[in-house]
Amino acid sequence: MNSGNGGQRGKTQGLVVLVIATNVLGNVFLSRGMHQVGRIVSFSPAEYLRAFANPSAIVGILILIVWMLSDLALLSRADLSFVLPVTASAYVLVALVGHFFLHDHISWQRWLGILLITGGVILAEETPARTTTGPPERLR
């Protein structure tokens, strides 16, 4: 069943937009920061603390905390199988921002990927955001 009336669906869609925006921004900053920090392959958490000395990585991590909270709020209102494809528009956004603002080259394979993901987002958007009533029986 759908998540109620238009207002309820509107709230869910608002969360979808927030999740996508914070995902894109957080990963852009974190990725830039981690490349400045350099190679880390370790099972020691202390090694990863080096990332916290980098401003880009810190901003990225803070935005990703907002992403995590909004994603959890979204999962309280919508199905996982709805949230996953719909929030995949973040990939499309990253590619298009790179193309139009940073003049990245987009190969035909990447354009096809953008097209497929957009198709997936549209298909998922045609389904009700929530199809369950309570918590899942197997994980109550």
Next chain:
Amino acid sequence: MKWLLVGIIALCNTIGDVLNTAGMKRQGEVEDLRPGTLLGMVKKIARNPLVLGGFAALAVSFFALLSLLSITTVSFAVPATAASYLLETLLAKYILGEDVKWRRWAAAVLVACGVVLLSF
């Protein structure tokens, strides 16, 4: 080492998302994003073993991703991401009891293929 990290990312991502979804459904719908509401949500999460378990799985996945990003490019993480979409949709249907019909399956497959193509 790279492929071991890819496997860890895919598996832990899937487990984390499924546990988080189950846990958040148990907490009830979040109605707004006011600071008070969010604080209440975080307090409930602190006592929610499903979401805490989900966090632990996602934390492992996150550190594996940081390691992967520091030794290779983002595109190497792509197979893990693509596999997660299909695995999570499967578990959403059979463990979370979601009504996954052809539109959602098609959406998951299109997104998984699209994510792979984007890495070219």
